[in-house]
Amino acid sequence: MKDTRVFIQTYGCRMNACDTEIICAILRNAGFSLVHDSENADVAILNCCSVREDGHIVALDKALKLKQFNRSIKTVLCGCFAKLVDSGFLRSNTNIDAVVTPESYREMPGTLSRLVAGDIGFIVSNEISDDLYQEILPIEYLNIPNRALILGKGCNQKCAYCIEPYTRGAERYVNLDTVMANLDVLFHRHEGGIVTLVGHMVDRYMCAGVNFAMLLREVAKECERHNAWVKYLSSHPMTYSDEVLSAVSDCDNVMRVVHLPVQSGSNEVLNRMRRGYTVEQYLETIGRVRAICPDMNIVTDIMVGFCGETDSDFRQSVELIEQFRPGEVNVYAFSMRSNTYAHRAYVDDVTEDIKRERMQIAFETASRIRREYMQSELGIRQKFMSGAMSETNGRDFTNIYNRTYSQRPGTRDCGENLIVEGRLGLENNLFTVDI
Incomplete structure (x- = not known):
């Protein structure tokens, strides 16, 4: 072949x-x-x-x-x-x-x-397999400014709208020794760069007596030896612990960005979604994050049009992001998936026109908050990691990323991603930039 x-x-x-x-x-x-x-x-x-x-x-x-x-x-x-x-x-x-x-x-x-x-x-379809492919490393086919290591797959949360527990199965994780061995292979290819630890809810990681905070410290220590940064996704508002936050705060090369989806600002909707927390509990988590890591870029999700969402429910979602002002909000409309709890128990009763209208309102609010967040960083000296270099019309360009940068396929960037004309030396190098 x-x-x-x-x-x-x-x-x-x-x-x-x-x-x-x-x-x-x-x-x-x-x-x-x-x-x-x-x-x-x-x-x-x-x-x-x-x-x-x-x-x-x-x-x-x-x-x-x-x-x-x-x-x-x-x-x-x-x-x-x-x-x-x-x-x-x-x-x-x-x-x-x-x-x-x-x-x-x-x-x-x-x-x-x-x-x-x-x-x-x-x-x-190999239905009996529980394969995590833990010995297989990325070859960097995708043009993403980091290299990912899968910590685990599956999810036990079973939110009402989510199909992932049924398509990815129950949570299972790779052990720390495997993660460190894979890191060693990655750094034999080239030094520096961004290493991303990936799982459906990484802060629930537990394998052979090692929790996520312990693993994060070990990975950060090894990455520091190779001039690399560490990031992770995604997290859950009720399992993102002070122990993890302390590890982030203590490790200078762990990026200051966390994805904490809230989904709705209405307690009634959150209850129907089976998210496992209230708005008040979510805000308590945000308070802990900002107390321990004041420079953390908090990324969240807002789902509009979930089953039974009223105008009042939606207004509470907009008011919530106005209140805690995340660095980035991913806004999307609910779509019913077969085999989920919502499919069995609820009716998708919010029209597509209303979903589009609410998405536009939420998106405009999020965009304004995003602009204000970026304005607040003007005049600050920050460290940036250089990424891929490219050529356009005979001119060289280099992408650079700061410690609050987050990129996921299919979404807009958050944090700072700058494109600088010229070649800043080798890829995956650190630079200091005045914003």
Whole structure:
């Protein structure tokens, strides 16, 4: 299969991006060629998230366009959305030639070989596997300014709207020795940069007597030896502990950004969502964060249009972000997912027009707060990490990122990401910048 060229497109969260890196490593080790241009590919892999309904719609549209451009190209749908499909899906979506579930990525080379040989219309699903692929390291196929290490997969929270516990399974984690061994391999490739620890709720990490705060300190210590920064995502408002905050505060190379989704400013909606906290408890967590780490960039999510959300409920969400003023707010509309508690117990009774209207109001509020947050950083001297260098119209540019920077595929950036003309030396170097 050395002559088979593979293109991969990722639709979804950071975990999906990690899956893409795992797939790329498996395929490269098996002798496949990875390309970044679908026009030159023999096989296109579409890695699709299950959280939002529009994710797989975009992926299916991409498959249609790929087939229109090149009828001979083979297409594979994978990612957590693959857990939701059956043979009927393939019969009704003929632009998808095969489906591979997250537990079956080690079967990807054989899957592509079958496709190239002319076998289409099948699903590869290893239901009994609990594979975390912990020995497989990212090859940095994606243009993301950091390297990710998966701490674990799965979620036990089972919020009413979320499909992830059903597509990713129960929580399970890799041990500290494996994490440190993988770090060693990463730093043998090159020094510096940003290392991201990824899990659905990283602060719930517990493996062989080691909790997340303990692991974070060990990882930060090793990264400091190699001139690297550390970040992590995501966290939960009720498990983000003072012990973790103290580790962040004590370790200068741990980035000052945390993703703490609130989802709603209404206690009634939070209760229906089964989030496990009230607005008052969430604000208490925010208070602890700012008391221990005053420079923390807090990123949150607001979901509009959840089942039964009234105008009053929505106003409380807007008032909440006005009150605690996060550095970034990701605003999105609720979409009903099958197999979730909401699908079984509630009715999706907020119209799409109202959802769009509320999204616009929340987005405008969040954008204004974001601008004010960025204005507050003017005149401050900060450390930045240089990232990828690029060339445009014969001119060189370098991306640099500060300690509050956060990037997730499919979202806007938060924290500071500057593009500087010229080459600032090697990638993954530290610089001091006056904002």
